[in-house]
Structures are given as structure tokens and as C-alpha cells.
Amino acid sequence: MPDKLMTLREAIATYVEDGMTVALEGFSHLIPFAAAHEIIRQGRRDLTLCRMTPDIISDQLIAADCVSKLVASFFASGSAGSLYEIRRRIESHDPVALEVEEYSHYGMVCRYQAGAAGLPFFPLRSYAGSDLPRINPNIRLVEDPFSGGSVYVVPPLNPDVTIIHAQRADRSGNVQIWGIAGVQQEAVYAAKKAIVVVEEIVDDDVIRSDPSRTLVPSHAVDAV
Template identity: 75%
Template sequence: MAETSKVTDLASAVAAHVADGMVIAMEGFGHLIPFAAAHEIIRQGRRELTLCRMTPDLLADQLIAADCARGLVASFFASGSAGSLHEVRRRIERSDPRPLEVEEYSHYGMVCRYQAGAARLPFFPLRSYAGSDLPKLNAQIRKVGDPYGGPDVYVVPALRPDVTVVHAQRADRCGNVQMWGILGAQQEAAYAARTVIVTVEEIVDAEVIRSDPNRTVIPGHAVTAVAHCPGGAHPSYSQGYYDRDNAFYREWTPISRDRAAVLAWLSQWVYEVPDREAYLERLGEQRWTGLRVADRPSQPVNYGRRASPVLEHS
């Protein structure tokens, strides 16, 4: 029986699956950050989203500046180690131009929330909040008694996004998604969500996926739509395809200090370009070439197969 293709274009995936008011997770931990998908959400004018993200970085700054998000559920607020998120700070510190609802967790707290959502559990226990001030700041972090007689433990509620969006190196047409390099909570966030959109550097044949199955982080049964989107993680990086654009992260800090400059950047780099291909063309061949990486293949792995047919016993 022929398998159904899940490949579509990014604009169609966002139009079909991302609606105003949704809870949307956009994961990728410094690596494989889904910037192209975020820009398409901005381009389509989605509003009142709750954005969930470990290390929200400048992806959050851009979505919030575009007035797409009313809330942020996150851990560690920073612009990729290059400075503050000034758009986020304006919202939190001065409600400028309007307030931002914020739920802050530790990195592990966010992972535990996704794990609980993926397992369909109501909450997840963890010990790492002992001695922390976060429970005082976030009423969702609570203590419960150990039913087996141990000390009380902190718990965090399950997180079940309406949509999870991730970027990856490759997938086949059935949505089997492979990643390598630094991973974050992509798998947990995908299984926790009702809908999963994946953008990828390459669409490959199923035989490529089957040749190295351990790299399949998100199997096709958990994926709703796959969009071919080369360069979809820029300015973050995609291991084996292109490097992190550190200059971009440094450039963002002075831009984000000035709301007018942020809006001008969104106009030039999001609203005035129809898709990621046009974005990369505007970025310029010289800059893109400077981010290319040399080959460094991993060593082959022999998965083995039966050398002779199974003998039938009478």
C-alpha cells in the first residue's frame, strides 16, 4: 500500500495548522531553530499566540515585536548569548506597547512539562527547584507529597501545545525526521503536541532514513506536515549544512534596543520577502557562502543483516 506524503510548502502548512490564540511550541536548542517558520507565522499575521520555547532568544523578540504573541512560556531569556531581548524586556518591564504574559521555568522544568504532555500525565516531579526562587514567581510550580513516604517534591504541569514546530536536517516524504548535532526538547515537544510541523534542509528517499534509523528523532506517525526549507534555521545553524551566523546575533542587540528599528527590520526581512528563498537571496551569496561548512562525515556503522536464510524446521 502506498504511503501518504506529508510534504507541503511552509506557507500552506502554517495556513492550515496555525490559528490565532493557539499555544505553539517552537523548539531547537541553539541549533536547528525554526526561524523560517516563525517568519511565516509573522507574515500571515497570526495573533494572540502563547509561545513556548526553551531559551526564547531573538526568535521570540521577533514574534513578539510583530504582535503575534500575547504570552511566553520559557526558560533562560537571552539573545543567543549575545545580549538581552529588548523587545521582550519592553513588554515585561514597561508593558510597551502592551503587557506580555510570562511563565518562567528552568530548562529542565520545560523539558519535564513536555515529557508530561507527551506521556499524557497531569504533571511531572523534579527536585531541581529546591532552593530556587522560581516557585515564588510562578504559581504553576507546586509541591506535592510523596505517596511513598519520602519528602515533598516540586511538580510542573503537563504542556500540550496545539502545534509544535521544529527544523531538522532531513526527512522522507512520510515525515520520518532525522536530526544530528545538539538536540533540545524537539522529540518531547513533538509528542506532546496535537499537530507537528517540521521544516527541513532536505527531503530524502525512505531508503536514506532506513539506512541509519537511530537518527530518526521524530517518526512519521507523530508528524503532520513537512516543508522543504533550505536555510530555514538561519541565523542559527544546521549541523553539516551551515554555521551559526554570529554576526547576525551581534547585530540584533542594537536593533532590538529601538522598537522602530525592530519594526523596520521586520518590514525588510519578513514582510517584504515572500519566503525563505527570497530571504536568503536578500542575505546575499557572499554572506551565505561564509557560513558554509566543510565536510566531516561520521564513520560508517554496520547495522548487519542475516547472512543466510532462516532454515525451516520440520
């Protein structure tokens, strides 16, 4: 298997370019802080940032002028308080307006699932009674070919690059994750390229000894 190990600086320089659509996914202990900070250090511009829960790293990327569009759901920063930069951009257009494409949490999951599976759209019922279809034209109501009723659909999401954080991987890119896994697997498979930042590089036999933890296999990973 090819060796995909590189420094974080090399991975961002190689796979993240200005104008790209970049997904940074992971909750709690799996938030890819280091990758976001490296994107800021390298001064990337005009990115479309995809993140299911825009949080403090989203706020930092926007404040650093790395992001011109946000595709997201559930705006929150936990105990860190309000998302001050995002609020300034949306509420006051200060210093410039931020383009936002908003979905529900499950809507974002469905977009990644559609992107990973190569589907043209993904159906879901949870937008019934919601105002989100009114403000987001990409959430559309279509006829159900089986029941004759109608159902909302969302388009696939295929980032240019997905970046996730995980506990460990081998040098080939077999990635093991435990805890709240979220949508990392779908986001990686939906992307054209994938970077995984890990806390530990382990030998192949460690990965093989506990295969159920391998959520992202090497064939889906470009850099570790």
C-alpha cells in the same frame, strides 16, 4: 505512507491559528527561524509561545504582535545581545505588558515529557531553594506518597502545534536530526499537531540506511 510534504506557507496556514499555543523548539543549528518568520508574515495573533530559550525569533514574534503570552526558561539571545522587545514588554509594559510563565530549563523539559506521556504532572527536585515557585503558581509542592517527604511538580505541556527544524526527512515525515537534539522529540509527541521544517527531502531508503538518526517518526508528524 501518506505524503505530508507541503510548502511552509501552506503548513502554517493549515495548522497555526490565532489564539493557539505554539511551541517552537530547537537549539543552535536547529532553531526554526523560517517558521517563525512565516507566522509573522501571515499575521497570526494572540499566540501563546512556548520556547525553552526565548531568543531573537521570540523577540521578533513578540515585536510583530503575534504573541500575547510567553511560556519559557533561560531568556537569552547569545551574541545578538539583549532581548530588547521582551525587556520592554516586561519591564516597562511598552507598548503593552507581556504575560510570562517562567520555568527552569529542566522544568520545561519535564512539562514536555509529561505532555508526551499523558501524565498529570512531572516531579523534580531542582526548585528547592528557588524563587520560581513563588512567582509561578503552576510549580507546586506535593507530598511524596513513598517517602512521606515533599517534591515539586510541574503540569504537562500540550501545545496545539509544535514546530521544529531538522536536517532531513522523507515525504512521509520520518525525521532525522543530528547535533544538539534538545527536546524536539518530546515537544512533538506532546503536541496535537506537528510541523517539521527540513533542509532536505530524501528517499525512503536514505532514512532506512541510517535509522538511529530518526528522532521523530512519521506517525507523529502532520506536515513536512
